[in-house]
Amino acid sequence: MIVRIGLALAAIGTVAACSSPEALTVQLTGYDSAHDMVEFRTVHYVRGGENNGHYEPDAQTRKLPLADPAEIVSIISICSDSMTADRMGRANKSCTKDQLVKALTDARSPYAELQVEDDHITKVAELYQP
16 A cells, blocks of 8 residues: 555645655655656664664555655665765765656665755665675
């Protein structure tokens, strides 16, 4: 089941619709080209284990459209041929919407931080995953 974030989720308390920016940590799972929306699952960080921690995705897939324009930055999976990060370890290679859509339709599932405003994704920043 895919749920559109916004008013539909406000009733169950997952994400309330609002006009102020909100950050979501997610696993990108696909692209719905029929509705022009990014599909994702929110994740939470679990400490410990083999890599000293990992992300665990929620079961429910959600989707939101990209704002026009949206800022998209990659570390490696979205549009980079090799590791590209700033000194703080954050993604810093700019990508196009077409590159993001291609990565998601090529079955890549990177983790990312989404900035959401007015029910649109304004920024996709890929997160490093060991």
